Amino acid sequence: MQELVGRLTALDPEASETLKVVAYFDVLVAGGVGLQPLLRGAAVLSGTVVGAFDGRRTHRIGPDGGRPAEGAGPAGPRPDWPTRSTSTGKVWLERDGSPHANDGMVIERLALAVELVEARRPGRRDSSLETALDAARDVEERRVALSRLRLDPARLVRVVAHPVAHPVAYRAEVAPSTIVATPCGLVRAVVLGRDVEVSGPAGVGVPLRADELPESFRTAVLALRLLPESDAVVDAAALGILLSAVSALEPVAAEQPDVVALARLDARARAVLDELAAAESVRAAAAALGMHHSTLQARHDALTNDLGYDPRSLDGRARFRLARLLLRLVD
Template sequence: MHQLAGRLNSLDPTAGEALRIVSYFDVLIARGAGLDGLLRGAAVLSGTAAGAEIRGRVTRRAPDGQPLTEPADPRRRSPLRSHADWTVWLERDGEPEPNDEMIVERLALGVELLQARRRPEAGLDAIVDPARSVDERAALLAKRRIDPSTPVRLLATPVDTEVRTDAGTDAPSAIVPTRYGLLRATLDLNGKLDTPKPVGYGTWTRADRAPESWDAAIIAFRLTDASTPAVDATDLGTMLLLAQAYDPQTPHEDVRTLAGLDPRAADILRTLVEADSIRSAAAELGMHHSTVQARHEALTRALGYDPRTNLGKMRYIAAALLLRLTDPTGSGRT
């Protein structure tokens, strides 16, 4: 994430700063920061006071991290986010800064998750938590009047999307920290949800084994892109087992090699793997046959295997899939 922020910052400073804000709050939330920690983070990033009112109690922090006890001037609140039980805001004189909206949005997501954690009996995040036992999840499901043996699947979407049922109501969902940042988990009981894109569909499983479906949904979501905005983990077949066993923090050598290719070389490699022959690959690429033959030989040396053999194609396809789970850009989504 930090590497991606650096690259984006060189191309578009605004985009790079926005990604840094997202990463900052994701780390805070993943580490279990409380309200004070979230407010301190918002105040430091914005350079102005940040506040929250939760069920009538107001908490504010200054940019130096110190608590503010004097009454807040409501005329300085810009911008803010509201919920039935809480409101968060920044307090800035004059016009908002370019990243104020992003800071308040991530602060609001953190507070929403914090409140859900304090009501675990009502939080879907507890049902998809693999650290909880099957018996604990069964008890939580019972409070939702869901039989533990009921077939369900989880959907993974960006945190700012809402999934609706076929009746037009909000489907049960929660913001959940993952190793790829915050995602929204939504419980699907009948396969009839009105789902915005991008979306990753988990596998169908017993309700008391919901974490298995959620893990598959996260992988499917990571594999979405502009051309494939919806991916069903069931369609991955045995490749899902490979993806689940993979640790993106320690990428395989095949994955590292693919990641090191420049975009043109990566495109030539993909075409060589998919084409019936080197001649047809050259025609698709608009290159001379001998040039593509030379690139094929160079790529074979770089990869350590021939990507046009059956075994080589298998290695390439597996590495390309795992690269999608490793790449901090998140499979090319914008």
């Protein structure tokens, strides 16, 4: 990260400042600091008072390291201040007037750092959930973690994976959540019952017993990576056998000829193929795309030639669907 910052400084000063913010909080988190040092660091970076509500009390620190007498009250931040929610409360910058260039990045990284540091505290629900989701922990460790979460090991639940920037929309007492570092990046993991509505963007894991949370979490992360658009929800259970196929082929997805053929096409061509494969007829697809029937028919013939198969045939639909999912993982 430090090397990258150095290389970018001469090319794009604003971008390098953003990376410095990321690196700054990375160092604080790696050092195992608590809430106060995080707030102090954010105050120094932003040059203004920074506040946090941890679910019990409000904390505020100024850029000089002191505690300001005036500002946010017991109710928390003003509506016009940059604010981010965390699993236990919220953090904010007490910025009056126009926001500074890096305020958005500072508040985002502060919220993320607060959650990561809080999750490490022994006995917290966040920490217990992280243990319960970890397939590398032995069964007994995970069972102890479930007891701390008051989750019956036999209860049928599902893990939902959200991007870390997704606001917490579930009540903590009924939906324990934590941030987990995965090989694909940081995600927010939430444990929900089968009847709880999920809002996007999200990947929903397959419903399993609570003592099988690691597998539900694995499928939730995979589903999150298969999102077709930013506000969508992908349910791993709804993918059926495709979920197993995608899991098995992921290591070699970029080498699959069907995936390579799709990757060569632009976004517009892939959108046309999506509609052709889903519609009952070429005429229906043309109406949905706002194209003339004969124009789409010619486009269909050309795309069939590019792919090497007809995406509207029985076998072609299956090939296209699987290749489309694998391409999302590659992208």
